[in-house]
Amino acid sequence: MLILYHGSTSVCSQKVRVGLAELGLSYDSVILDLQKGDQFAPDYRKLNPSAVVPTLVNDGLVVVESSLILEYLDREMGSGQLSPKGEAAQVAADHWMLRTLDMHAAINTLSFSTAARDRIRAKKTPEEIAQDLERMPDPVSRAKRQSLLEDGLASVHVMQALLVLRRAFTDMQAAFEAHDWMMGSAFSKVDVALIAYVDRLDRLGFSGLWLNEFPAIDGWLRAMQTRQSYATGIAAFADPVASKTLRQSGERYWPDLEERWLKLP
Ligand SMILES: N[C@@H](CCC(=O)N[C@@H](CS)C(=O)NCC(=O)O)C(=O)O
The missing domain is CATH 3.40.30.10 (Glutaredoxin)
Known part of the structure; x- marks a missing residue:
């Protein structure tokens, strides 16, 4: 089981x-x-x-x-049903699965420098926040979290996150210009691996990160959001009140975030 x-x-x-x-x-x-x-x-x-x-x-x-x-x-x-066929496609899929580590770090950065920052700072005293940080076993993750909570979008981690996202979105846009799904005409584990990250940015009200420059990502996101697996795996677990707060909080940060995004080299 x-x-x-x-x-x-x-x-x-x-x-x-x-x-x-x-x-x-x-x-x-x-x-x-x-x-x-x-x-x-x-x-x-x-x-x-x-x-x-x-x-x-x-x-x-x-x-x-x-x-x-x-x-x-x-x-x-699953007998490999979510894995693309062919050596080149498998190598490309493996690379994307590895890249999700950077994507995760980037989404974590944008959450904890915006909406999660607001939520934590509203609910907890500075002493409680310090205790929570102390419990994080990895000192590098702890230092990053502290920087995000203290400095918000001014944290050094934010620029790095935006660079990771820009590279990923550039490659995703190229993929969706060529075919419906990340690895070709067939849905795959790479689509599964990426949906939660893009959906989180969408829920934060940050879809401006792709709407103008990488519009094909939006078509893919909306297609993913109509799948039963999205309803079961993501939507069913979202609390409507918390979702509303997340978006309102994210949207307050959007003008600042957009300015940083547009300044990226
Ligand atoms: N690379 C890991 C990341 C795991 C991770 O950071 N999980 C977050 C939630 S998405 C977590 O458990 N955070 C707990 C904490 O921040 O204390 C994975 O993809 O499984």
């Missing part, structure tokens, strides 16, 4: 839930409240020492890293 440890609105959990739905796989769900700090519980850290979600357990076998979980599910349980 598959057990998925995940967060309701965590992007990497969304990715895996979309993949599970695309493959028609059922699973036992253990939802961690990341805002409360469930990810730091000692028993969970035995499964995932980095104290992050998602984690998949299959008959005692522990699989971490959302893109690797997708690969594992497709290979072991």
Whole structure:
């Protein structure tokens, strides 16, 4: 039996839930409240020492890293149905799966320098925020989070995130000018791996990042949003009140973010 440890609105959990739905796989769900700090519980850290979600357990076998979980599910349980055919396409897909690490870091940066920053600073005292930071096991991630919460969009991490996104969007636009899905005419794990990141930017009210320069991304996003796997893996877990707050908060930052985006080299 598959057990998925995940967060309701965590992007990497969304990715895996979309993949599970695309493959028609059922699973036992253990939802961690990341805002409360469930990810730091000692028993969970035995499964995932980095104290992050998602984690998949299959008959005692522990699989971490959302893109690797997708690969594992497709290979072991989906007979490779989400993997493109042909050597070149497989190499390109592998590269995209690796690039999702940078995409994740970029989306994390844009969330924690805007809407998540607002939410955390409104709810927690500076002492509580410091305690939360102290619990993060990786000192580099901790320093990044601190910089985002303190400096917002002025954090040094923001420019790097925007550069990663610009490179990714340039390549995605080229892909969608050539075919409907990332890897060709067939839907694949790369579409699954990317949807949660672009959808999060959309939910933050940041679609201006692609609408003018990379419009084909919007067509793909809207097509993804009509799939049943999106309804099951992403929309079903979104709380309407929190979604509204997320967008309102993100939109307040958009003019500043847009200015930085337009200044990119
Ligand atoms: N590269 C990892 C990233 C995992 C990750 O950072 N997960 C976030 C949620 S999307 C998390 O658990 N954050 C907990 C925290 O920030 O304390 C993956 O794709 O699985």
